[in-house]
Amino acid sequence: MLLIKGLTKRYKTGDLALHDVDLEVPAGQVMGLIGPSGAGKSTLIRCINRLVEPTAGQISLKGQEVTGLGRAALRQTRRRMGMIFQEFALVERLTVMENVLSGRLGYVGFWRSFTRRFPPADVAKAFATLDRVGLLDHVDKRADALSGGQRQRVGIARALVQDPDMLLVDEPTASLDPKTSRQIMRLICEVCAERQLAAIVNIHDVNLAQMFVQRIVGLRQGRVVFDGAAQGLTPETLTLIYGEEDWSRSIRRDDDDDALATARTLHGEPVRERLAGLT
């Protein structure tokens, strides 16, 4: 699905953010990207949809080259990559519906979007997606009237309504409480499984990553230093990614809540809590 070859990014300041990164993400796989702050996780994600221009290397989505696309072609390719943000990045003063429909902007012309007269099929798709993420009651609210978890669901709906082939997810849970974080991660993984989307999820919480993703890639100073199954993370690999620290506790136990559930997940028995507030 997504193929990255020799991706390198050097910022104008001279900082080398990514160095010769090779990655392949197949359809339906949720890949967790971990690494210390400044390792280049956000840069990697932004290079894929070219919010940041890569310095060198190739990126292709479903066999189509993304690097080197002209402006119009780039816009068409961006439609196929949904992006989810850390601080939700909703347009605060627009309604939930307008925010979700903004995911369709790549498909409609300027005047239709300016007058907010989207094609009925798009509106129906937006309603269906809002139903999927459990926000059908909040369609007409302004985005700034929602709670953190609800806002991130709007963010997910906005990405899904694009009909993407893959999701680029940048720290989706960094500003959420532990429970909401899990619900959001679960939702992301479920929709990826339903629609066979490839996904790259930047994440700081190693535990949370292990609970939900199948594969983990560790980035350190712009280089891939670990690539393997989520269960394959050991204190040694974490030291390789983050540096020296006592890692034994952060792999086996969860400090903030239900350690038992985490332990069960780690023993190969996935926990299926129902999503509170999601019907």
Next chain:
Amino acid sequence: MPVIRTAEDGFDWRLRTPRAVLLRWVGWFALVALTVSCWQLMTADTIWSFVTDAPTQGADIVDRMMPPRWDYMAKLWWPLWDTINIATLGTLAAVIMGVPVAFLAARNTTPSVTLVRPVALLIIVSSRSINSLIWALLLVSILGPGVLAGIVAIALRSIGFIGKLLYEAIEEIDVTQVEAVTASGAGPTQVMDYAIVPQIMPAFAGITVFRWDINIRESAVVGLVGAGGLGLQLEASLNTLAWPQVSLILLVILATVLLSEWLSAKVRHAII
């Protein structure tokens, strides 16, 4: 280094170093010295006999102004309407011209930082550097006296005000919202419509209403040089030493400004 190691191996902390304290004292002393010397300069050219009888003169003028000539009001309704129109139409024209200039001047929306932005900034600065009274003087001699000159004068002065405040608001928007809309494959105009405009809307409304409020005051003044409205009547009354009329006009201006202030506060509250 405000942290000082004391004799018995502890630490002491001061906000400023002794050197910084001394520099601040020198700064304050220079300021006082400057004030004293300015005072001397000012008093050197003052004719004190005029100043000493100022209370008598002031009382005399107030006496002649009282009571205001209320029946003159009949002749003021039309100029008052002109004044409000000058302010409103001038603000409207300034918005139409100032908003594009603001987008061209903002670092994050300008098409070219090296070519277009300096031009937009030049427009803003030149508009702001000339008072509307001076604009009116120029325009009265170009367009002839009347309301039109007033409208154009107000508009030209307001472009800079609206342009400057709005481009600062545009530069302060949250970029992740712009990123999010861009990432969905939206075009540049759609990004502007969905990510930038909603973010600057409260600032835009506040700036516009505030400028309109200022323009009500200024449009009463531009009439002094022949650009129509209340100022024209004020000038005529002053020239003929018709003090009761002057006092009525000043009262009318005061009432109008009060009203516009109240109205703009209401509108700002409603929009934000």
